[in-house]
Amino acid sequence: MDVLVAENGAQGKHALVPLVASSVAAPPSVPSNVVTDPQFAAERKAFMEETTEFVEKYHINELFNDLLKELILNYPDNPIEHLIDYLERPPSLRVVIIGPQACVGSQRSELCDKLADTHGLIHVHAGRLIRAYLKKSDSGLLSHCIQKGELVPDSIAIDAVLPIIRKNGRRGCVINGFPRTRVQAVALQESRIVPDKFIILTVPGRDLQVYFQLLPTTEEHETNAARNSLVDETCHNTPQASRMLGYEQAEKQCSTKARAYERHISGVMQQYASAYHTISTSATLDETLQKIRVLGPVGSGKSTQAKLLADWYGVVHVDAQQLVRELALKDEKLRTVLHESEEKGTLLPQEFVLPPILNRLRQADCSSRGWVLEGFPQTCSQAEWLRNMRLTPTQVIALDIDAVSQAITGDA
Template structure:
């Protein structure tokens, strides 16, 4: 901006509106989905996207070693969130040229090329049910290279869960695994036997039940990649101990999934401190301002500063201060509005104490569009407050209590 021009001032109501409706996150979501789905008609795509009942659908990756309980957790998670459960086997069931090409590599016991692998996942995730309801990727990706390929393709999860358990426990679980051929649900002869006798009667031993040596090799291979996967997804990762009852494991997973991630949206603190005299409002405001780099505004000190500058507003305030009368709310609000509208408060945020003094002033502050996003009430007993006030002293040089 030209230095000769008036400085840019962002109206407070714009900031409040953006925070209230999470505009930054909405724009971020729209751009991310545009880049992932690459629609031929971006405008119509955005219109359809915004007309959905739920813009924020689950985007979850569930990782873990063999026999850690991924399948059980993933199925329950999808039942709870209505998201689509996706394994690589599910992806290969799609009837497309890509899946047939991938299957040919599997038939030859060869690795699927990365480009083909990522195209398969993109094709599956672009299905209407995945777009509208979200997805849970089970055991995808398996390596850091695959994770980086997903990131490059714009497939970024909101939550990544990694299950962990001692190898001894996992090997024991593997040997006792049983499968329900009707539902595909996984059970265990010791740790998770079905309550229904009908289900118990039809359980089968998996055809691919691994000998201990093979299981140990698979665990070793998993551990070599797990650390790199943790680094790749460190900003959205939750590691959960799978060596506990499956009900507790799922409860912890669900709690993590239901907890909103920290938003990268610009955030401007607007803090109000309330409390009786002697509660320590001034001290706490000073400490908060120092820690978070925001503006400390004491209403009383602000009124004194304005009354000393010989302005028209100062002349209005001075008689009230000299006679130790309460300054009218309308005058105080005009002074506060001017101060809170300055660039430092708009850009960095503020912590205010000494106003509002009653409900009517609180309503006036709210109507002025300077709505706080954090309000703290400091409580103290009358005896302690009186003791503090009786022992209070003033530094004549700095004016500090």
């Protein structure tokens, strides 16, 4: 750690990493006779289990990683005061999502919109910012780059996008389509903007050119008229010759785009070699985020099946009734209403059910891993509410009456 800091010229007040490392005292040695004491061993085991549970529950490792990153990036004169100020700010999140525009452009934008909406972030759409930046100059560069199948110069992309990222740095943002080249990636790093997540959407290499050919980008549609006009003039308005030349130009452009993308994305991946994650856009259903709703009458084994599904897919099991009961232990009013509802055999009023369900399904573990929901929704209006909250299940599993009968008779 000391060598790394020295090579980057961090001296004096900037030598924070050695300062932090040297301030951590080595754990005291334990006498050998104490270690062999059964009571001490049991207490130590219990302490370690409690500590591990606490660290995982409150994400202590991630917290210290963020604090160390904050110190290294900012080199404050007073590290302690700076960290206190950092912890008092609202938490922010920076996510970068990139991928071939023609293949996953709309899919990527939709994903960015959902992430921004779920986490209260700003959606920084690089393509829109670059187009707006070029339209101000009215230089025709955008149309030229699209016709040639080239990216805009790095200097323009950087000038158009980086200021917006810096402006929204403290609130948090989802950066869509930037950086697209190694030069842009270096500029992002030199600006001390460190993404919390760097995601690259991928398609099979053999299909890349085909995708570019089949799925033209929005920018291409904007210049189709000018390009077709140019082709017609070149071919002296001969329809057949015009179409042939248009096809040839389109195929050549797609090939150029595919090769350029592969070259540029390679540079970006090298720059973020230890930080990026790849997600295949051709993933099967088992590889995508699961949101499962389990339905069935009492005695159908909903809880058992929900737990098995959660274990199988590695998602979170959310039992709506259990969630409400746990909240009722701390809320006397809810406890009274729940007791009356169970005695009368009626459903709980919506105001006691919807808020805890929404809060639970939007927590980090459910958002990142997916979930299996049991005991909710119980009515059509609740199902509609889930849809309005953008929490529609990807799968609904209903246990029918035959399954119930088999369970009762012991044949299941």
